[in-house]
Amino acid sequence: xxxxxMISMDAREILAQYLQNYVDLNEDESNQFVSCFEEIxxxxxxxxxxxxxxxxxxxxxxxxxxxxxxxxxxxxDHTTSFAIENWWITDYNSFIYQQPATSFVIALEDSVxxxxxxxxxxxxxxxxxxFETFFRIIAERGLAFFQRRITNNITLSAERxxxxxxxxxxxxxxxxxxxxxxSFLGMxxxxxxxxxNNKVQKKS
Amino acid sequence: xxxxxMISMDAREILAQYLQNYVDLNEDESNQFVSCFEEIxxxxxxxxxxxxxxxxxxxxxxxxxxxxxxxxxxxxDHTTSFAIENWWITDYNSFIYQQPATSFVIALEDSVxxxxxxxxxxxxxxxxxxFETFFRIIAERGLAFFQRRITNNITLSAERxxxxxxxxxxxxxxxxxxxxxxSFLGMxxxxxxxxxNNKVQKKS
DNA sequence: TGTTTAAATTATTATATGTCAATATTGACA
DNA sequence: TGTCAATATTGACATATAATAATTTAAACA
Numbered sequence: 001x002x003x004x005x006m007i008s009m010d011a012r013e014i015l016a017q018y019l020q021n022y023v024d025l026n027e028d029e030s031n032q033f034v035s036c037f038e039e040i041x042x043x044x045x046x047x048x049x050x051x052x053x054x055x056x057x058x059x060x061x062x063x064x065x066x067x068x069x070x071x072x073x074x075x076x077d078h079t080t081s082f083a084i085e086n087w088w089i090t091d092y093n094s095f096i097y098q099q100p101a102t103s104f105v106i107a108l109e110d111s112v113x114x115x116x117x118x119x120x121x122x123x124x125x126x127x128x129x130x131f132e133t134f135f136r137i138i139a140e141r142g143l144a145f146f147q148r149r150i151t152n153n154i155t156l157s158a159e160r161x162x163x164x165x166x167x168x169x170x171x172x173x174x175x176x177x178x179x180x181x182x183s184f185l186g187m188x189x190x191x192x193x194x195x196x197n198n199k200v201q202k203k204s
Numbered sequence: 205x206x207x208x209x210m211i212s213m214d215a216r217e218i219l220a221q222y223l224q225n226y227v228d229l230n231e232d233e234s235n236q237f238v239s240c241f242e243e244i245x246x247x248x249x250x251x252x253x254x255x256x257x258x259x260x261x262x263x264x265x266x267x268x269x270x271x272x273x274x275x276x277x278x279x280x281d282h283t284t285s286f287a288i289e290n291w292w293i294t295d296y297n298s299f300i301y302q303q304p305a306t307s308f309v310i311a312l313e314d315s316v317x318x319x320x321x322x323x324x325x326x327x328x329x330x331x332x333x334x335f336e337t338f339f340r341i342i343a344e345r346g347l348a349f350f351q352r353r354i355t356n357n358i359t360l361s362a363e364r365x366x367x368x369x370x371x372x373x374x375x376x377x378x379x380x381x382x383x384x385x386x387s388f389l390g391m392x393x394x395x396x397x398x399x400x401n402n403k404v405q406k407k408s
Numbered sequence: 409t410g411t412t413t414a415a416a417t418t419a420t421t422a423t424a425t426g427t428c429a430a431t432a433t434t435g436a437c438a
Numbered sequence: 439t440g441t442c443a444a445t446a447t448t449g450a451c452a453t454a455t456a457a458t459a460a461t462t463t464a465a466a467c468a
Contacts, residue, residue: 070355070359078358080354080355081351092347092348093351093352096344096345096347096348125340129333129336133336135340136340136343139340139347140296140343142343142347143296143300144296146350146351146353147285147295147296147297147350148297149350149354150350150353150354151274151306153354153357153358154357154387154390155274155276155280155282157425158425159424177446178445179444179446183358186358187426188425188427189445190426190427190448191424191425191426192446194425196447197447197448362455363454382415383415383416391456392455393415393416394417394455395455396416397416397417398455401418
């Protein structure tokens with residue numbers, strides 16, 4: 001079996017491969033697309049989006065994990081989303097309208113991302129119908145994802161929100177600090193701790 | 205001043221005009237776009253999307269108001285979104301993936317909509333880069349809207365969610381039954397009633 | 409226009425979840 | 439490898455919001 005080193009791909013190759021899931025590009029097109037992205041290494045706990053600054057980029061995660069969260073006036077933090085490999089993350093409200101962000105996006109691990117600037121993305125969208133299609137698909141899927149998330153949050157109890165998350169995303173839960181998961185699910189870390197403890201009790 | 209009758213526009217003209225806010229189309233293009241839409245009159249309390257049926261259409265509201273909601277196993281209903289004139293509504297998760305819906309979309313008033321079938325929308329997107337751009341923009345805006353909505357729901361208390369909604373959408377609130385607003389804001393109708401009553405007390 | 413049905417209000421009681429504070433555990437990095 | 443900071447756990451207590459039920463008000467429609 002090949003070692004990880006030997007089969008490791010260049011970041012842009014990974015993005016190019018990901019692209020092929022959605023649109024059929026020839027080599028030139030693929031190169032044109034990925035060359036608009038800038039590769040960045042991000043250290044754990046480093047921010048890539050901050051409140052009051054405009055989010056100039058959308059970030060594609062090649063390796064690592066991020067979380068995006070808001071902080072209320074009372075100082076409580078609330079996770080709005082997560083992202084791991086092959087996901088996109090930014091403050092969409094800030095990015096789309098190019099207005100100051102309200103949320104943080106922070107690295108949960110040492111990570112590698114490919115980011116595209118607002119203006120460059122705009123040019124890509126204009127340059128080629130297929131690129132436009134790609135970004136349309138990503139936006140539509142994000143929309144459907146968020147609609148499901150809202151439904152879950154309004155509909156389910158804290159414990160069932162936890163169960164639902166674990167059944168779908170337990171692999172992500174493993175990479176998250178528990179307070180981040182708690183605030184994503186809309187509960188306190190203490191309460192999440194109790195939910196987990198209850199489950200252990202029941203099993204034995 | 206002209207009477208309402210005299211200045212009333214054909215439904216497709218309204219859509220065409222709306223389109224011009226987002227993309228620059230010539231007359232042929234505009235006609236091609238709107239001719240893919242079907243005009244439907246919908247009576248109050250009539251459904252345009254139902255659970256277990258695939259949402260085949262996206263609906264553009266020419267006149268009227270709709271609400272989309274889910275019903276839990278316990279029989280509680282939860283509003284996931286509203287829409288009035290010049291908004292779009294469907295079960296996006298169902299429409300995008302063409303899988304059975306989980307939510308209802310129901311008319312709150314006698315309404316007029318323009319709907320486009322999944323296959324027709326697909327053809328439109330392929331036919332013209334500008335049409336693709338248009339749907340991309342709509343999806344992106346929906347995404348940003350839902351991200352704000354999630355943030356509000358996780359972050360704010362029931363009363364502050366109400367305040368925030370009223371400050372932005374009081375014109376919509378007037379057209380909604382109160383139980384629908386309550387379930388949109390994630391609280392019981394009884395509790396919303398109390399919040400409103402408290403405010404009246406305070407003022408006097 | 410009256411009669412039926414749906415929606416909103418109000419009060420009482422119940423509960424899920426939050427808050428606070430103290431302790432234990434884990435991870436970072438010097 | 440030890441020390442300090444970050445995270446997780448636990449229990450006692452507090453509270454925002456839900457549930458239930460009964461009454462009033464408003465809307466539907468025949």
